[in-house]
Amino acid sequence: MVxxxxxxxxxxxxxxxxxxxxxxLASGQWGTFTDEQAMDLLRKAYDAGINYFDxxxxxxxxxxxxxxxETFKDRRELVIISSKVGRAEGRPDFSPASIRASLEKTLDRxxxxxxxxxxxxYPDAATVGNAAVWQTxxxxxxxxxxxxxxxxxxxxxxxxxxGRAAMRKYDLGCIQTYxxxxxxxxxxxxxxxxxxxxQGMVIRAPHAGGVLESDPEAVRFPxxxxxxxxxxxxxxxxxxxxxxxxxxxEGKGMTLSxxxxxxxxxxxxxxSAVPNIYREExxxxxxxxxxxxxxxxxxxxxIAEQFRRGFGV
Numbered sequence: 001m002v003x004x005x006x007x008x009x010x011x012x013x014x015x016x017x018x019x020x021x022x023x024x025l026a027s028g029q030w031g032t033f034t035d036e037q038a039m040d041l042l043r044k045a046y047d048a049g050i051n052y053f054d055x056x057x058x059x060x061x062x063x064x065x066x067x068x069x070e071t072f073k074d075r076r077e078l079v080i081i082s083s084k085v086g087r088a089e090g091r092p093d094f095s096p097a098s099i100r101a102s103l104e105k106t107l108d109r110x111x112x113x114x115x116x117x118x119x120x121x122y123p124d125a126a127t128v129g130n131a132a133v134w135q136t137x138x139x140x141x142x143x144x145x146x147x148x149x150x151x152x153x154x155x156x157x158x159x160x161x162x163g164r165a166a167m168r169k170y171d172l173g174c175i176q177t178y179x180x181x182x183x184x185x186x187x188x189x190x191x192x193x194x195x196x197x198x199q200g201m202v203i204r205a206p207h208a209g210g211v212l213e214s215d216p217e218a219v220r221f222p223x224x225x226x227x228x229x230x231x232x233x234x235x236x237x238x239x240x241x242x243x244x245x246x247x248x249x250e251g252k253g254m255t256l257s258x259x260x261x262x263x264x265x266x267x268x269x270x271x272s273a274v275p276n277i278y279r280e281e282x283x284x285x286x287x288x289x290x291x292x293x294x295x296x297x298x299x300x301x302x303i304a305e306q307f308r309r310g311f312g313v
Contacts, residue, residue, distance in 0.1 A: 003049030004290040008080075008271040009200025011148050011173050013116060015052035015080050017265055018286045019272040020045045021204065022053065026060030026067060030221050030278040035067065042071040044280060046079065048287040052272050054176070054202065056084040056121055056152075057106055065109035073111050081110065082174070082202070084121035084152055094120060094127045096136040103145060117173045118146040122154050128162045134170055148173025152204075156226045160186040167199050174271065176202040178226055181245070181263045182238055183208060184307055194269035203264050203273045210276070211238040212245075212260040214285065218276075241311035248303065254292055257282075261289045266300055 005014045024030040025038040033041075042053070055064040065083060072079050085102040086094045106115060118137065120127060127133055128151070137149040150173045151166055153159030157178045166172060167190075175194070179187030180203075187203070194201050209227040210218030219235055242256065249259035257275070264273045275286055295303070306312070 001048075001284075001288050001291060003287050005051070006271045007200070008117075008148075008174050008202075009172075009194070009269070010198045011117075011200060013080050013148070013173070013200075013271075015272045016050045017270075017272055018050060018261065018289060019052035019054055019202065019274040020050050020277055021274045022055040022059045022064030022067065024276045024278040026055075026064035028060065030276065033278075035070070038067050039071045041277070041280065041283070042067065045277065045283055046072075048283045050283075050287065051078065052080045052082075052274075054082045054204075054274050057088040057102060057109075058084075058090075058121070062105070062109050065106055069109055069111035076112050080116045081112070082117035082119055082150070082176075083110070083115050084119045086121040086123060086127070092122070092124070092127075094123060094130070094133050096132055099133070099136050100140070103140060107145065114144060115146050117148045117150050119150045119152040119174070119176060121152050122159070123151055123162060125162050125165070128166050150174040150176065150200075152176040154178055154226060156230075157183050157186060160189055163190060164193055167193055167197060172199060174200040174202050176204060176274075178205045179203045179264065180206050180208045180212065181260050181303065181307070182211065182241055182311070191267050191269055199269060200271040201267070201269045203270055206261055206264050206273045206275050207257060208238055208242075208260075209235075211235065211242050212256055213276075214255045214257045237313055240313045244306075244312045248295075248299070252292065255285060257285060258289050258292065261286060262292055262295060263300075263303065265289070266295050 004017045006017050083106050085099045088102045140146045153163050177187050207213045261273050
């Protein structure tokens with residue numbers, strides 16, 4: 001079992017094609033983890049080949065960043081960390097002063113002099129169009145406090161116009177967006193532009209909030225920001241659609257969870273997919289994804305056709 005690494009677009013970063021998001025460990029919504037339990041899972045993720053960790057100041061009110069800082073303080077240069085600015089106090093604030101203050105707190109919690117990628121956390125169109133925001137990020141890069149900057153779009157599926165405008169205008173290290181086999185719109189509209197300009201994409205919610213995880217209980221976990229727009233009817237429909245996806249993994253030795261990740265990794269501009277990881281067995285399951293054959297163009301075409309038909313639901 002060897003996890004593949006991919007270039008993050010035109011950056012100099014090489015990231016594991018499966019990343020690790022800190023939200024499930026830090027938020028308390030996927031069960032309660034002591035610091036030692038959380039750090040043990042992070043160390044095991046690293047040992048499994050994961051070198052890309054995505055976090056935000058909002059993950060457990062800074063806890064996610066502290067966990068990363070403590071776990072990797074002796075090998076900081078061996079991991080790639082993306083964090084975020086703009087929502088630390090629960091409401092959006094993308095002012096230059098807020099961006100700088102938020103980053104200083106992040107660096108303190110990470111016990112690091114830099115962040116590999118700093119992302120604007122769910123920016124609206126006005127933020128993306130504000131030159132002062134980008135000047136601040138560029139200044140922080142020139143000071144060596146961040147290596148690259150980017151945007152995390154959301155919550156939920158959205159942010160298409162903001163994302164495409166920023167991609168065209170600015171030198172983004174990565175764009176993080178919501179995308180999975182059941183919810184391909186509008187996320188898939190990024191890929192042609194990303195291919196054209198060699199933009200690195202990071203995908204979150206590859207398992208549609210738990211519906212595509214191998215454990216059917218996964219979807220009972222409380223909604224995070226991406227899922228608050230979903231209701232019971234959506235979950236019921238998504239579960240029925242997932243049941244009609246057996247043909248994409250049966251006979252290949254894959255689980256549904258693995259096939260859902262493999263589908264996302266069929267996009268060459270995707271640098272990393274970031275599933276929810278909160279159990280050790282998920283590490284082995286997701287890290288094994290690199291071992292499987294990629295979907296053929298014919299299979300991808302059939303998936304696209306089935307998507308158009310609502311996967312029979």
